[in-house]
Amino acid sequence: MNARHVVIAMCGIAGLLVLGGAASLDTQVLSAGSDTVFDTSREAYSQPSPMMDDANERAFARGRSLFRQSWVIAPATDRAAGLGPLFNRISCIACHARNGRGGAPDDPQASMQAMLLRLSIPGTDAHGGPKPHPAYGDQLNERGVPGVPGEGIASLLYEEHTETFADGSDITLRKPAIHLRDLAYGPLGNDILVSPRVGPAVYGLGLLEAIPDETLLALRNQPKPAGIGGRVNIVWDAINKKEAIGRFGMKANVASLTEQVANAFVGDLGITSSLRPQENCTAVQTACKQAPSGRASEYESSELSQADLFATVFYHRSLAVPARRNMQDQQVLRGQQLFRQAHCAACHVPELRTRKDTALPSLSNRLIRPYTDLLLHDMGEGLADGRPDYRATGREWRTPPLWGIGLAKKVNPNAGFLHDGRARTLLEAVMWHGGEAQASREAVRAMPTEDRAALLRYLGSI
Ligand code: HEC
Ligand code: HEC
Structure with a gap:
């Protein structure tokens, strides 16, 4: 201790x-x-x-530096190479400032900053999850490495309205509408489903992961005040290759912290890992598919080593x-x-x-x-x-x-x-x-x- x-x-x-x-x-x-x-x-x-004991402090420190560092484009001798081909930001903390939440941009011209846009089309994928858009995938990556066009820019336009309290005072609420521009891979089509999300805080997640499934099922079944329900999400657990109760992400669509972290590396930064070995290029994104990999050598199967994936997960758990x-x-x-x-x-x-x-x-x-x-x-x-x-x-x-x-x-x-x-x-x-x-x-x-x-x-x- x-x-x-x-x-x-x-x-x-x-x-x-x-x-x-x-x-x-x-x-x-x-x-x-x-x-x-x-x-x-x-x-x-x-x-x-x-x-935490001393040995664990070293793993924590490694995870912390992976979470904070700015990643660079491959090839580079730097250990932190492999950014992209498509990505949102160059570091995890860009959206999770000091491990806390990000904010929505006030400026309607600003890009998503600490936010990202989930994308899908109606229907489901092979495991019952959202069906990715054929050209853009499941997330709008605003940026690309040289030679790979970023997918487009999303910004938020607000519509305001006022609510009045019983004591006569007012509050102004704002609702964002998404505006997309510079789409590089063709139109998104009329049936596109979009969901803007701001980076949430990331502390205490090891404890949330450690809440037993039975507790969540019991909470679901517990009698509640009129009108209040509560359901578990059942999602695909890519590590154990079976269905599981989801608990991470804003719709509880990810079962474990390891999977959440691996998804963030590849989805937000374009860094592959053993769990997510494929770069996030769609079939039509040819330049993306041809971009050089950031693997340290041809013997590595992914850009992020297994030890570094675990260190980042350990960091979150601690x-x-x-x-x-x-x-x-x-x-x-x-x-x-x-x-x-x-x-x-x-x-x-x-x-x-x-x-x-x-x-x-x-x-x-x-x-x-x-x-x-x-x-x-x-x-x-x-x-x-x-x-x-x-x-x-x-x-x-x-x-x-x-x-x-x-x-x-x-x-x-x-x-x-x-x-x-x-x-x-x-x-x-x-x-x-x-x-x-x-x-x-x-x-x-x-x-x-x-x-x-x-x-x-x-x-x-x-
Ligand atoms: C029916 C379940 C439910 C009840 C009852 C409820 N909340 Fe929430 N609360 C939620 C959910 C779900 C969200 C997230 C909604 C979203 O992000 O769009 C939320 C979000 C919040 C947030 C923002 C949290 C964040 O991380 O951004 C606060 C603060 C909050 N609730 C406080 C309250 C308070 C205070 C009450 C009672 C007056 C209350 N909630 C009642 C389900 C509930
Ligand atoms: C472009 C902004 C952005 C970047 C960069 C980013 N995140 Fe996130 N992160 C988010 C958003 C938005 C969510 C919520 C995702 C959802 O609801 O699907 C999230 C969710 C998470 C969660 C789950 C939190 C919870 O309570 O369920 C973890 C853990 C996480 N991110 C870790 C990381 C790591 C590790 C990195 C770097 C490899 C990273 N993030 C990079 C925006 C970002």
């Missing part, structure tokens, strides 16, 4: 007890049990698990979650009550426990406070992308975890909320809730001014 972190953790708990809190609060502050860190700086999402803050504040306690009364907790489930048989001991049998059920919910027409993904419909999204969300703007002042970053504040995010969460939204609309402020203060504390 890393001594520095333990000391910090103990000071944090002691500090709370000195303040004279109820006995249960000293554990509630630990969002992720022993994987919690007491850091409220801009690096709050970048801390390793306090349980990123700790920030502790809760201001838990004894009266306004925060009032907000906690309101969070339950408005049925937010029916989907943003405060407490879960991880499996016992996890790869890393620090992830095993932990009481965690992620504020998610990892289930799919119909969130109404306002948030719908109309693009099905395995069993997720065009109106469903996976409940995102809320742990650490109060520090989002500290880590990245441009952080945007909801799947496409449209919400500039937490209150905007709540006021977009529809479908199964419509009654929750209306409860917030009806709240007296002080209660609304208390709810937001609570969200800021978790």
Whole structure:
């Protein structure tokens, strides 16, 4: 165990007890049990698990450098070669700033920046997943290496509308419409399905991966307030070559962190790995198919070595979650009550426990406070992308975890909320809730001014 972190953790708990809190609060502050860190700086999402030993610190450091570095075009002697032929950005952190979320561009001329556009056409692929567009594939890659045209540029145009609260105050919400230009491989056609997504935060994912499938199935079947359901997504697990419950991605369309990381390398950066050995060129993208590979030698089967894929996965599994803050504040306690009364907790489930048989001991049998059920919910027409993904419909999204969300703007002042970053504040995010969460939204609309402020203060504390 890393001594520095333990000391910090103990000071944090002691500090709370000195303040004279109820006995249960000293554990509630630990969002992720022993994987919690007491850091409220801009690096709050970048801390390793306090349980890490020295050998693991080296793997963590390797994963961190792979996540942060800028990749270059092959051939190059650099170990970090292999970018493209088609790609979105040159590093993982370009979309996951300091391991936190990205934001939606305000400028209607700007390209996607920390966002990407999922693409498909109606129908399914061989495993029941979305059917890629024949010329553009399953994601718009805005850039290409020299000689390989980038696929096109997407930008967002906003339509604004105002919602009014019961106390008479207003809030302006903005909804993005996608505008595409410079399409290099022909028209997309009329039946194209598009879904803009902003890079989410990536800490605490090892713990979410360690929540047992049985827990998700039990949460699905649990009785809930009227109108609230919740479904698991059943997806193709490319590692075990069978169907599995999905839990990563905004429609829970990926079963494991390893697969999610391998997909990100090839899909966002154009870096192949053992799990995704093919560059993301479609049949008509001839220059893409002929571009030189970034494999270190002809004996390597992919651009990213197996050790580096595992180091990046290890890095994600080991990123700790920030502790809760201001838990004894009266306004925060009032907000906690309101969070339950408005049925937010029916989907943003405060407490879960991880499996016992996890790869890393620090992830095993932990009481965690992620504020998610990892289930799919119909969130109404306002948030719908109309693009099905395995069993997720065009109106469903996976409940995102809320742990650490109060520090989002500290880590990245441009952080945007909801799947496409449209919400500039937490209150905007709540006021977009529809479908199964419509009654929750209306409860917030009806709240007296002080209660609304208390709810937001609570969200800021978790
Ligand atoms: C162009 C922006 C972009 C880049 C570059 C990018 N990501 Fe992401 N990342 C996203 C988006 C958007 C999502 C959500 C994807 C979805 O819903 O399908 C995501 C999701 C993830 C997730 C799953 C998070 C969750 O809660 O389910 C992980 C892990 C991840 N990315 C890791 C990486 C790694 C590793 C790299 C570099 C190899 C990377 N990303 C590069 C935009 C990006
Ligand atoms: C029916 C399930 C459900 C209920 C009830 C619900 N939410 Fe959500 N919440 C979601 C889903 C799903 C999303 C993601 C929607 C999207 O990205 O389009 C979300 C997103 C959010 C976000 C943005 C998170 C992010 O990472 O961008 C916040 C904040 C939030 N909810 C707070 C609340 C609060 C507060 C309440 C109660 C007033 C509430 N939610 C009730 C399912 C629910």
